[in-house]
Amino acid sequence: MLSDLVVEDVAELVEGLNFAQKVERSLKLIRRGLAEHGAGLVVANSLGKDSVAVWHLAKQVSPDIRGFIVTTRFKPPQTVRFMNEQVAQYPELKVFRNDAEIPAKLYLADPDRCCDILKVEPTRRAIEQMNVTCWVTGLRCTEGRTRTDFKEVEQRDPGLIKLNPILIWHEREVWQYLALHKVDVNPLYAHGYRSLGCAPCTKIGAGADERSGRWIGTSKCGGECGIHTRPLKVHVEAQSAHG
DSSP: OGGGGOOSOHHHHHHHSOHHHHHHHHHHHHHHHHHHHGGGEEEEOOSSHHHHHHHHHHHHHOTTOEEEEEOOTTOOHHHHHHHHHHHHHOTTEEEEOOOOOOOTTHHHHOHHHHHIIIIIHHHHHHHHHTTOSEEEOOOOTTSOGGGTTOOSEEEEETTEEEEOTTTTOOHHHHHHHHHHTTOOOOGGGGGTOSSOOOGGGBOOOOSSSTTTTBTTTSTTTTOOOSTTTSOOSSOOOOOOOOO
16 A cells, blocks of 8 residues: 555655665555556646656556646746647646636735636646546655655545655656656756746746745745645536646
8 A cells, every 4th residue: 555655754765765766666656556546546747857757657657647737827838838749649638727817917916826826726626627536746855945844645635645756856866767768858947947837937046946946036935836735625616627
C-alpha cells in the first residue's frame, strides 16, 4: 500500500538517496498508487519541468494513465503552444480553465483571489469531472520556502489522496532525468526561467529559491497559487472543460 512507503523524515531521503534510487522510488510510488486507485489516479500537469518529468514517469508505469492541465487567460504564448503540442501528443490530457469575468488586474489587487478563481476552481472541477481519487503532482520540497513541509503521500481532503512522487528530487535531478529521456520542455526555460506560471506574475528570479520569480511585488512573492493548500473536494458547478 502507499501508506507503507510513507517516510516522516523527508529531508533524510533528499540527501540520502542517489539519483537512480530516487527514480525507482518515484516509479514505485506511482505503481502503488495505480494499483490502489486504478483509473482514479490522474496526473496534474502544469506544463512545467517537474510536471513533465512526472508525466513521463507515469507513462512508464502505464500508458493508460490520464492527466489534466489547468490553464488561464494569462498564460504566456510559449506555454499555450507547448500545451497544444502536449495535448496533440497525449489526447488523454484534458484541459480545464475558468473563463468567468474578473476585475481588471485582479492579479495585482488580490492575487490570492485571482488564483482561486483561475486555478483552484478549475482544479476542483477537474477532480470532480474526472472522478479523481488520487492526484499526482510534480511538487518538490526543495523548490522553495513554502514547500518544505509536504509529504510524498498526503490526504488533505476526504476521499482524495495527493501523491508527490518526485518530492525528494533536487532541481538538477529533474533536469538530469529530462535530458536522459529526451523529454520536451516548455521553451521558456531556455530564457532563464526556473518556475513558470501566468505571464503577469512570473519573472526570472535572481535568488537561490526556484520560486523567487513568482508574484514579485505582491503579498504572494515566492508563494503558492492555492491548489496545494486549499480544499479541493468541494461542490463545484458543473461546467464544460475547454480544450
